[in-house]
Amino acid sequence: MYSSIKRLLIGRPLKSHELGEQKLSKLKALAILSSDALSSVAYGTEQILIVLATIGTAAFWYNIPIAVGVLFLLLALTLSYRQIIFSYPQGGGAYLVSKENLGVNPGLIAGGSLLVDYILTVAVSISSGTDAITSAFPVLHPYSVEIAIFLVIFITILNLRGLTESASVLAYPVYIFVFAIILLIIVGxxxxxxxxxxxxxxxxxGTPVAGISLFLLLRAFSSGCSALTGVEAISNAIPNFKDPAPKNAATTLAMMGGILAVLFSGITFLSYWYGIGPKATETVVSQIASHTFGRNYVYYFIQAVTAIILVLAANTGFSAFPQLAYNLARDKYMPRMFTMRGDRLGYSNGIIFLSIASILLIIGFKARTEHLIPLYAVGVFIPFTLxxxxxxxKWIKQKPNGWMLKLIINLVGALISFLVxxxxxxxxxxxVWFVVIFLPAVVYxxxxxxxHYKAVSEQLRCSHPVLEKINGNVFIVPVAxxxxxxxxxxxxxKSLTDEVIAVYVAFDREDEKRMEQKWAELNNGVRLVTLHSSYRSIIYPLCKFLETIQSKVAESGYVVTVLVPQFIPKKRWHNILHNQxxxxxxxxxxxxxxxxxxxxxYHFKK
Structure with missing residues (x-):
């Protein structure tokens, strides 16, 4: 029954060689990796107005120069991440850049910040989408948390179905949202x-405003920079693009930056001209649409697509978090389970972990976007700066052609990001005070x-003890x-019988050849049987092989014994760091x- 439900929700398993079919085109990548950045226009302007409202409505005109500053930072970040894409085409973004050029700890700080940021991406996007729904239907406002949890589960299932499939679903709402907001801007x-x-x-x-200060304007600017979250996601996911991946990723980044600039500018201008201020029960975009079209079918269309894009913007987190977790796990800083692909060739463990963490955040903060965004912004501007x-x-050390211009671009981006x-x-x-405690704890x-992984590696180095042979059963030893x-x-x-067969399950042909070559070099007198698993399953091919062996030796009175090697970590919690x-x-x-x-x-001593 479980298998049937899983197949219904997620779909049939994909073979390993079908991974190439999961690569993204530019248009699909724009939908799946830019939805977070594009959707932030629904709350970026509002965050500026919330700060300015503490002085009064007379201060709302500062929304315009602040928005210009946000656009300038967007340009600097877009140019800078374009350079990162071509410099690090293997992906990894801020984590890899910081680790290679600043050291391991800055890299881990950037990686840890981004992991938290992607969890917050899901929580903020889903909470904002819930706000849009309850703005149109106020009767649903008391059920915000329940609606948000349902939406997280929905988007999780969508992502477990695979990268290409989720991108295909996302493409339509993203481009419909862009069309709807551009229509709103043009008509307005x-x-x-x-x-x-x-x-x-x-x-x-230029209207004089009593009580205004540089500190408050900088605070409003930093709040408006929440519209820039998600800009880095493309640089983290370069391996997901079709070839030539760096060029396609850079083009997608430029497309995203241009569209985001147009949408943010239009919403900011209309909110200023209409004299709109923040409300607890209605979003700024909802107020603009209501003033422009009235509460007719066009208004509800804009609200509907805004709600959908805010919900599906969480997909940026679902796309980037598993890839970043994979990079950290590959470097042995996170559990190895994050390196494993699921039935649909996605990093399912990362997707499920992200889903659970975001649901806990939504419950903890009661789906209130304004409470989550400060954490969200801190999480993204630390890796921006690093x-x-x-x-x-990198430019100072390598000094490639045109390095001074590249350095200036990165310098401007670093200074503004640090300021924000x-x-x-x-x-x-x-x-956000607990970031001071939380980030060092994550790095630790x-x-x-x-x-732990280094200790495991040290203890698994080969030795070749020779033991006395004793005849016995047919022993099958699964080896990894x-x-x-x-x-x-x-x-x-071998000490119990001469009939010993080692069995190795390979997931691809190259891995199979490498193992056979290493085994031949070992020359221990034991036959190695390699089994190929197209669906990355160890259990099924091993069981089929055992059935074959059992049928051959049953008549001769031999007993098939499977000797399963297993190491026992010194500390119990280490078990979660290994595939069982x-x-x-x-x-x-x-x-x-x-x-x-x-x-x-085999017991580890440390």
Missing amino acids: VYRVATGQISPNLHPHL SQTGMII FAIIFVTKFHQ LFHTINK GITTVVERSINYA SALLIRTRLLWSKDIVVATLP
Whole structure:
């Protein structure tokens, strides 16, 4: 029943060689990787107005120069991340740039910040989408948390179905949203140009405002920079693009930057001209649409697509988080389970972990967008600053052609990003203070995990003890590579019988050839049988092989014994850092008749 439900929700398993079919075109990549940045126009302007409203409506004209500053930062970040794409075409973004140029700890800080940021991306996007729904239907406002949780589960299932499939679903809402907002901007600007909107609704540019200060303006600017979240996602996911991947990624980044600039500028201008201020129960975009079209079908169309794009903007987090978790796990700073692809060739463990974490955040903050955005912005501007600084160091060291211009671009991006981070941190310290504790704790956890994996690697280095042979059963030894544990298991089996067969399950042909070559070089007198698994399953091909062996030796009175090598970590919590393949094999084979299952434990000392 579980399998049937899983197939219904997620779809049939994909073979490993079908991975190439999961690569993204520019238009699909724009939908799946830029939805977060594009959707931020629904709340970016509003965050500026929330700060200015503390002074009064007369201060709303500052929205215009602040928006110009945000656009300037957008340009600097777009040019800078374009350079990162061509410099690091293997992906990894801020984590890889910081780690290579600034050191391991800055890289881990950038990586940890981005992991948290992508969790917040999901929480903020879903919460903002819920706000749009409850703005149109106020009767649903008390059920905001329940609606948000349902939407997270929906988007999780969509992503578990695979990258290409989720991109195909996302493409339509993203481009419909862009069309709807451009329509709103065109009609709104037309009404302004033809005098249909009174010029007395807003304060005039340059109007003196009592109580205004540079500190408050900088605070409003930093809040408006929430519209820039998601800009870095494309640089993290370059391997997901079709070839030539760097060129396609850079083009997609430029498209995203241009569209975001147009949408943000239009919404900011209309909110100023209409004299719109923030409301607790209605978003700024909803107010603009209501003033422009009235509460008719066009208004509800704009609200509907805004709600949809805000919900589906969470897909940027679902696309970037698993890839970043994979990069950290590959470098042994996160559990290896994040390196494993699921049935649909996505990093399913990363997707599920992200879903659970975002739901906990939504429940904890009661789906209130304004409470989540300060954390969101801090999470993204730390890696912004580190990645720009890392690129500055790279240009100074390497000095390629035109490096001075590249350095200036990164320098401007680094300075503004650091300024925004500092302002957010100082002005909203009561909301983000635990970042000071949380980030060092995350870096410490990364190092603890890495220390464990290094200890494991040290203890798995091969040795070749020779034990006395004792005749016995037909021993089948599943092996995952050539390690101390495997060597010890083979020697133990040889001590009991001459009939020992090692079995290796390969997921691709190159891996199969490499293992066969290494085994031949080992020359331990034991036959190696390699089984190919198209669906990345160890259990099924192993069971089929055992059935074949069992049928051949049953008449001669031999007993098939499966000796499962297993290492035992010194600390119990270390178990979550390893794939429990031995447990899965034993659990499955215990149900097989006439097969003896034995475990040879290997205890780690550190």
